[in-house]
Amino acid sequence: MPEKPTEEIESVAIRFTGDSGDGMQLTGTKFTESTALAGNDLATLPDYPAEIRAPTGTLAGVSGFQIHFSSHDIRTPADHPDVLVSFNPAALRANVEDVRPGGMVILNIDAFTEKALTRAGYTEDPLPALRDRFQLVEIPFTKLNRAALADLDLRSRDADRSKNFFALGMLYWLYNRPMEPTLRWLEGKFKGDVLEANARVLKAGHAFGETTETLPRSFVIPRAKIAPGHYRNITGNTALAWGIVAASQVFDQEVFLGAYPITPASEVLHEVSRYRHFGVKTFQAEDEIAAISSAIGASFAGSLGVCTTSGPGLVLKQEALGLAIMAELPLVVVNVQRAGPSTGMPTKVEQADLLNALYGRNSDSPVPVIAAATAGDCFGTTLEAFRLAVKYMTPVVMLSDSYLANSAEPWQIPDVASLGQERAPFATDPESFQPYSRDPETLARPWATPGTAGLEHRIGGLAKQDGTGNVSYDAKNNAHMHALRHEKVARIANEIPPTEVLGPDRGELLVVGWGSTQGAILSACIEAREDGQNVSNIHLRYLNPLPPDLGEVLARFDKVLVPELNLGQLSLLIRSQFLIDAKSLSKVEGQPFLVEELRAEIDAMLGLET
Amino acid sequence: MPEKPTEEIESVAIRFTGDSGDGMQLTGTKFTESTALAGNDLATLPDYPAEIRAPTGTLAGVSGFQIHFSSHDIRTPADHPDVLVSFNPAALRANVEDVRPGGMVILNIDAFTEKALTRAGYTEDPLPALRDRFQLVEIPFTKLNRAALADLDLRSRDADRSKNFFALGMLYWLYNRPMEPTLRWLEGKFKGDVLEANARVLKAGHAFGETTETLPRSFVIPRAKIAPGHYRNITGNTALAWGIVAASQVFDQEVFLGAYPITPASEVLHEVSRYRHFGVKTFQAEDEIAAISSAIGASFAGSLGVCTTSGPGLVLKQEALGLAIMAELPLVVVNVQRAGPSTGMPTKVEQADLLNALYGRNSDSPVPVIAAATAGDCFGTTLEAFRLAVKYMTPVVMLSDSYLANSAEPWQIPDVASLGQERAPFATDPESFQPYSRDPETLARPWATPGTAGLEHRIGGLAKQDGTGNVSYDAKNNAHMHALRHEKVARIANEIPPTEVLGPDRGELLVVGWGSTQGAILSACIEAREDGQNVSNIHLRYLNPLPPDLGEVLARFDKVLVPELNLGQLSLLIRSQFLIDAKSLSKVEGQPFLVEELRAEIDAMLGLET
């Protein structure tokens, strides 16, 4: 058998889909690892079914994982997959309309029984019509997989569990990915028959690809030009968890994480719980209020207090967050946003808790708010939150979202030395100690922790006199303290680096983004610029305070567009602060922006027909 | 003895001050009642010590009550009292600097012992210096009072309790107020020796006024020109409570109030609890979350659910409020605002929960917000909140504050027939019933309550499909539901009456207010206009949505000033929505605006030196 030809292509996006039980997340993850090691740039997006465990074979139970990889820069998992792998009719039905016209659709044809088609809601066989629109590749994965395992003593139900690895093997061949990382992983994870079965079908799938005439050629995606360095794949939640663990090292101080499980933030708690040997204590509280309260207590006692949650949990924490603001204690409150309102769609994305982070408390109670832009960026943004908290003696809200939480990207592993070594400036000297005295630069009050002789003092949520920290109902003092809390947060602006404008630094249109939309916005703007359009973009990490040069940057553009996965929250802040007619592009479908949606809006604002 | 002369004056402001135990609130209230019956317009402001019970004789324990009454319109308790009555040195010290230069200062000179002066923080006798600046009236109230009771068998501690009534009697003489209302009240309240003692000293005080040479004349304040009608005095909290009780009549439906005590909202619960015979059920919950949850349950079951709280309590209710928004149930959430952040100054005023009312929940979850402007207006605003809630099937946030809560004003008792008779449009017909079908005008869904055969259905906090109300994770449906919830609230704008501009309807400066600042703003603007200044003002009851003509009104003025007892919350909304450079005048001292503070800012904006 002659070797089949290979074709070099620039990039490809593959979406693996099947029933929740079909192992799509694992398949996608393994493919991602191989791809990373093959040197491509990549982005991934898992798409779980909601919290519910749906009956097998129904639309509600479909699970998906998309990976986009390329020989050049990649910023999003791609609007439309080039390849769809579907393990059953429901997965096909839920996903096929997203596939790029003429794309490849690989089916486990064994699963396309009449019963399964009905269960998926098909009233007639969809394949004939699809054959006209896509390149259908129909493969009896179940049969082939069973055959590969025939001589092992496995029940067919057990055997069938590995059919995803058969398909994975085939796709490794198709895109010339290395099998070794997956084989190595299997060896670390399983023993005996299970190891044997999985390894065998992976190889069998690969061999099948090589052999079958259904696949006339394989594809090569050259290595991407990536900044030199040491890399790994990382999801936002892992990066966030590691940021928390790293804080214990950077500050050489114990970290205390109080958390109550909630989708999509729970994995941060899970991950951090594994690192007790770093001097990181985790506490699963009875609810979100206890979680933040315990973290406040820990901060008061001199640990780095942090709590992790999602939307409804943030709401519950707000009263206690107000206390931390009044008590001026360092604290990091992480909110991995999800789609609401109320319970909403807990597994889906929104970035709609910005105004809640800013205004979710009684009275004016300013708190710095920063947001991560990519999965990997969750690491650094978390560390930045700790740094601000300690330096300014203030709680800080750090925003991520469910898209960042679950999607993975290659991440250049930072040099630990580069993270710096900070040390909390604990007060120790009783001489003229005052609990509410001020650092003249940052306005921080001293961090005086229990156990320090001579610094005994009492704090609380009642209005306090500046300096002594005693309870005070004095009118002018109260106004002074309001102003002081406001000013303390405002001074953070002094440290915000100049806003980086991508594209011309003045012109017709500026696109302003924040958080997880960075990849899509960047792609859309780069593409638009490549098409000769006059559009620039900036992406904000600091939401409160806003960058000091922001007004000036905005003023250099005729029009401003603010795309957000909410009904216009940053847009409201920008309009109010700078009195410019910033236009909000909002999407609240529980899904990230497609590049094409952004491009359409950019075109519209530039007066171009689309 | 010849009768003393009387002098006619237009208005006077008196502040009664003493230790918490001296009965200043009662004294003030009784004086107010007499004054109302005397036909003057009036406004009052009590000023309690904070929640703490301070040691007697200290500044922290001073309690005050100010009443401003006049033969013309009165809108504020006055910036500077004309008369200060002080029962001890601490009360003098805490208040004397507020008195208008040359004003009258009436002292219980018996209380000015050296010990008491020291306790108040005086290092030397303040009276000599004060005699130059004020008209000091030094009266041995304690001695006179004891003397009046000498023949009764009372311990002097008990006798001393009534010295405030002695002073009250003297002031009744001084300002020619009728004593009958107070005597009648005493008869209803007390019996035997206590009644005898109080009535006797009241009359003795009056006689003393008539006799003493210290007071050369008494004053007459002619009746005010007040719209004809039936009047009473009312505090904001009572008006609010009665608004809740009235709802049960207007809608002919049971009201269910879930509440957890919190200053300054507790009295609403107390007051409503007294009216079970109206078919009003009150439930003292274990916390604010249970309070709102129980009210949501009651609304689901077909009652008019309402809950009353203050700042920190509102924050705790927000998660459940999000549920009510998702479930589209009618509900009134009353927030009697107080000074924060955190526990702050619980007895002091702020109007700083506006943004929290709007944005205090996860995700975009719109809720109508309305605010009362005067004590009496709390009644109608509460009823309006119920009307909107039922008509639009939505929770409504109603804002009051601690200033409105405690201050009293004459209130024209509304004709019950004029309150209208509404009826909740309960669904009853199973034919084609859908829990999330829509009224085409209001977008309200049907209110289908348990017990109605054939309408069995399930609601909840997960994203819902329009129409069926079933759980749905469909992307487009989710966007549609977000838009729908937003639009439902926005449509309320159609009912908002045209904005009433006081003063020229276009010009140089427009002052925009909301809530309890109405009186001060109105006074300042009227005075300024009387001084020939080009300034107009509007006062907003509807904060979300804003009045539909607001943008157009604002555009007619060169400048816009937004005075608020917060750091600029309505101002933020106006700037963002209308892109005008509205200037915020903020005061966060736990005290209402003084008219002079507003005038100074108006002058400044008009470019006048002050």
Added chain:
Amino acid sequence: MAQAVQITQKDFSSDQDVRWCPGCGDYSILANVQRVMPELGVRRENFVFVSGIGCSSRFPYYMNTYGFHTIHGRAPSIATGIKCARPELSVWVVTGDGDGMSIGGNHLLHTIRRNVDIQILLFNNRVYGLTKGQYSPTSRVGMNTKSSPEGSIDYPIQPLAFALGAGATFVARTVDVDAPHLQETLRRAHEHRGTAFVEILQNCHVFNDDEWIEVEDRKQRIDAGMKVVDGAPLVYGSEGARRGIRIEDGVPSVIELADGQDPVAAGVAVHRERYETPAYAFALASLARPEFPLPTGVFRAIENPSYEALLSAQVASARVQRGKGDLEALLSSGDTWTVEA
């Protein structure tokens, strides 16, 4: 009229697909609740199921009654509002060990204390199912979960002891797969006026499989379980290994019984649901494996006026004493004055 026809179990199935994992104990509970409903003499439209958040809390979606799937932990408070507003409704709360005992513990406490006449079914699977398997307040010490990779260090709470500490007037325990016992317990809970608190031991097949196998398995449960019956001695165990529970000075111990020995004579306590003191039921609730058998059945059932009944009575008596509220009179009460035109 639809109600004229005899309603059946089927009438209580809603049109929503049931979405628990295959093997989940919730299925059996659902089926048994649906089976018991038609026997309770309540019209279907008068049932309301209220829940919080959790796998168990999806329950209302599957009941063709009025239903409210609310927010995490708050179902007892929402149910309280429903019952106070409409005492004629039959209100059932479905909650989990996380929903009810973790975030919702306080509402459970106060609802039970007030004795609101509702049924509370706590599905105890000793794990957070919906959020994919963290330990819960009822999980055993040492349990390895995603959030306790080195074993949980929280001492578990015993829901029935908690309920008795809250002053519960009715507490019972039953098991997901024991259909007749479960049904009888539901009937008893419904009969009870006041808060009926029922712990249902439930299997989470995915995250905590076989946690209750000792009382689910027909064989094991003979020695590991003890069904308590009003008026009968506290005995359990298979032929030849019969045992009884004795309680001295409030302290329970196990007595081995000889063949044919009279348990009461041997000092075994007799079960009584109606002691005024909760102390006896608490002793029962504190029995834990492996030293003791796990008791099931009705531990306590005493009658006290229920909260919503007392509330309605206050409304009624206020009306008798003061007449139906007259708004005009209220607004004009106290000192008023008239300004003439």
Added chain:
Amino acid sequence: MAQAVQITQKDFSSDQDVRWCPGCGDYSILANVQRVMPELGVRRENFVFVSGIGCSSRFPYYMNTYGFHTIHGRAPSIATGIKCARPELSVWVVTGDGDGMSIGGNHLLHTIRRNVDIQILLFNNRVYGLTKGQYSPTSRVGMNTKSSPEGSIDYPIQPLAFALGAGATFVARTVDVDAPHLQETLRRAHEHRGTAFVEILQNCHVFNDDEWIEVEDRKQRIDAGMKVVDGAPLVYGSEGARRGIRIEDGVPSVIELADGQDPVAAGVAVHRERYETPAYAFALASLARPEFPLPTGVFRAIENPSYEALLSAQVASARVQRGKGDLEALLSSGDTWTVEA
């Protein structure tokens, strides 16, 4: 060094004016706490007092130690964070019947359940003092207050029964004005490792005066109270009217004792703090006036490892097993790759 000098009660008074109403029971509690502190062998800077909101919760302001006056009901959670972060501190929570049993019930429940090594002092005056006199979760049925003008219809919760239902390892009850008993109870609470839950019956002179007069008054308390002592029988009453408590099958009853009669022989139970089962202590906690005497003293004191100790042990053992965390190794763990320049 300041600590070389013997510290006294005075050293524990802060410079803030004490601001309770004259006649408030809180004064006596404060004085006794300040008196006991110097005896505990803890350096002043290692004491932390944490409270919520209420009259009682102002307590930390008056203690010259570290103090945190937090928000309503959350003190136990904040104290948990403090103790977990710094196990060497002596952490005391001061809370009220509203702060602790109403809004804060859930945190109290879980803190007690976890057995965090802190002292919780619940000042029970059966009323909301700070908000001016509404009924609280411990108020009696029928109590007339501003929010219950026709009498409260809530059944009161019994804090010690609640704590035992939560699995408390140490529960005690004492009285504001009984200085020696209060002091001894505080000492015992401090000695205990794990959560020490102490109910202090406290007089609110302004809003609920004399609620506890039966056990505050030196005369009345002889017949109305019962001080329990480890190893001694449960007896009370004045000469000639001595009585004892018997507990059969978990059900307590009063036995009249003849002059000189041996209580134990008469069937009176002997008090033991260390029964493994909480059932006995619960029986004690359920004794209520007027049928029974109100017991005071230490009801239960058993030793179980405390939460923060177990947590620290996990940290320590993780370090032994895996070494001190190495961030570089963590970041580079699993599959990584290098892109060359």
